[in-house]
Amino acid sequence: MSLSQSIQYAKELDDQDPLSHFREEFYLQPNNIYMDGNSLGLLSKKAESSLLQSLNDWKVNGIDGWTKGNEPWFYMAEKIGSMTSSLIGARSEETITTGSITTNLHQMLSTFYKPEGRKTKILADSLTFPSDVYAIKSQLSLHGLSPELHLIQVKSDDGRTIKEADIIAAMDDEVALILLPSVLYRSGQLLDMKALTKAAHDKNIIIGFDLAHSIGVVPHELHDWGIDFAVWCTYKYLNSGPGGVGGLFVHDKHLGKRPGLAGWFSSKKEVQFDMSHDLDHATSASAYQIGTPHIFSMAPLIGSLELFQQAGIDAIRRKSLSLTRYLMDLTKETLQPFGFSIANPTKDPQRGGHICLEHSEAARICKALKANGVVPDFRSPNVIRLAPIALYSSYEDVWNVIQILQDIMSNQKYKDYSNERNVIA
Ligand SMILES: Cc1ncc(COP(=O)(O)O)c(C=O)c1O
Numbered sequence: 001m002s003l004s005q006s007i008q009y010a011k012e013l014d015d016q017d018p019l020s021h022f023r024e025e026f027y028l029q030p031n032n033i034y035m036d037g038n039s040l041g042l043l044s045k046k047a048e049s050s051l052l053q054s055l056n057d058w059k060v061n062g063i064d065g066w067t068k069g070n071e072p073w074f075y076m077a078e079k080i081g082s083m084t085s086s087l088i089g090a091r092s093e094e095t096i097t098t099g100s101i102t103t104n105l106h107q108m109l110s111t112f113y114k115p116e117g118r119k120t121k122i123l124a125d126s127l128t129f130p131s132d133v134y135a136i137k138s139q140l141s142l143h144g145l146s147p148e149l150h151l152i153q154v155k156s157d158d159g160r161t162i163k164e165a166d167i168i169a170a171m172d173d174e175v176a177l178i179l180l181p182s183v184l185y186r187s188g189q190l191l192d193m194k195a196l197t198k199a200a201h202d203k204n205i206i207i208g209f210d211l212a213h214s215i216g217v218v219p220h221e222l223h224d225w226g227i228d229f230a231v232w233c234t235y236k237y238l239n240s241g242p243g244g245v246g247g248l249f250v251h252d253k254h255l256g257k258r259p260g261l262a263g264w265f266s267s268k269k270e271v272q273f274d275m276s277h278d279l280d281h282a283t284s285a286s287a288y289q290i291g292t293p294h295i296f297s298m299a300p301l302i303g304s305l306e307l308f309q310q311a312g313i314d315a316i317r318r319k320s321l322s323l324t325r326y327l328m329d330l331t332k333e334t335l336q337p338f339g340f341s342i343a344n345p346t347k348d349p350q351r352g353g354h355i356c357l358e359h360s361e362a363a364r365i366c367k368a369l370k371a372n373g374v375v376p377d378f379r380s381p382n383v384i385r386l387a388p389i390a391l392y393s394s395y396e397d398v399w400n401v402i403q404i405l406q407d408i409m410s411n412q413k414y415k416d417y418s419n420e421r422n423v424i425a
């Protein structure tokens with residue numbers, strides 16, 4: 001066994017880790033190693049207390065909680081938007097907490113997709129998350145355009161990754177809008193958002209990104225890169241809880257643009273309660289809200305984002321890369337004989353926050369991992385995603401996951417389970 005394969009080495013890495021103390025801020029369960037924060041992040045004590053604070057504001061203030069109390073609900077979406085903006089290189093007014101990825105995508109497509117003349121097509125990729133494709137196809141149908149002809153999905157050579165050069169080559173003068181993931185949800189490939197945005201703008205094409213798998217783990221410079229719009233969820237790396245409210249970014253060059261889907265929360269705050277039938281929409285990203293914010297699905301973010309502000313996104317990215325590098329190194333050294341292949345890009349600039357192992361017995365290996373105290377997630381037919389999280393995972397966790405996987409494989413424990421997926425993971 002090499003030094004790097006020993007538990008002492010893992011412990012040394014933990015001792016040197018400047019973020020290790022954040023682990024105490026989270027509710028980790030005994031005898032459980034959580035590697036699924038890329039699907040649903042864990043509860044922190046701060047998120048719990050900011051949610052309880054909002055509940056208390058309701059208990060004490062009733063309707064007046066909208067404007068009184070610890071965190072007045074009427075301004076909460078803007079406040080959290082502003083707290084999120086430093087994670088994505090945006091200005092406060094460009095960012096709002098609202099909706100879900102899919103509803104925000106509908107809002108962005110309704111606002112930015114204006115097919116005209118030859119420019120009618122939407123460009124996406126063939127490995128993107130299904131909900132994004134459903135949103136695009138339904139928006140095309142609403143415009144009376146056939147998705148078969150108007151949605152172009154760039155193909156993958158290997159079924160795992162997409163080449164930026166292929167995306168750029170598909171940017172022709174029929175493309176009106178491009179929607180891409182920042183990080184591909186299965187393989188964890190991180191796309192070069194800056195280069196893609198520049199290429200799109202050179203061709204006069206609007207470009208937006210789905211940041212589901214990068215927000216809270218990868219730094220972004222959305223404003224400086226000139227990205228037109230972005231959407232994200234907060235229940236993954238931002239630890240807002242199941243169904244936590246998402247967010248969107250609109251570059252300030254577009255602020256003032258009429259929301260495609262309007263509602264009374266699109267209004268300028270100072271006139272909203274005048275109840276006029278003519279919308280006077282906000283001139284910030286607030287305009288792209290629709291109805292009443294889901295306060296209790298948003299309140300945990302106030303506490304959670306404080307942790308991100310304390311740790312800093314650059315330090316989070318450094319540790320995340322280091323954890324996933326360590327996980328890949330141990331996989332190569334220890335698990336190769338058992339038929340695993342590493343399907344995520346291995347270079348740092350091309351890798352998001354999770355690693356992707358492929359194995360023909362992946363579904364039952366995931367079940368065996370869960371039975372042995374490790375929470376991975378499975379994506380059909382053969383993908384095991386593992387996400388060690390900078391704020392609450394340790395190097396020792398990673399080391400233990402590898403030991404448990406080795407035991408499951410060498411003792412064929414996975415054979416106790418069927419090789420079919422469970423309902424979700
Ligand atoms: C890349 C990506 N896009 C969209 C979604 C769907 O988001 P929502 O259910 O918040 O609309 C998810 C995850 O569920 C995702 O991973």
Ligand SMILES: Nc1c(O)cccc1C(=O)C[C@H](N)C(=O)O
Nearest residue numbers: 038039040185186212243379424
């Ligand atoms: N959004 C989810 C949900 O509502 C239930 C269960 C899981 C999820 C997920 O986030 C799945 C995730 N986006 C994925 O990358 O597969």
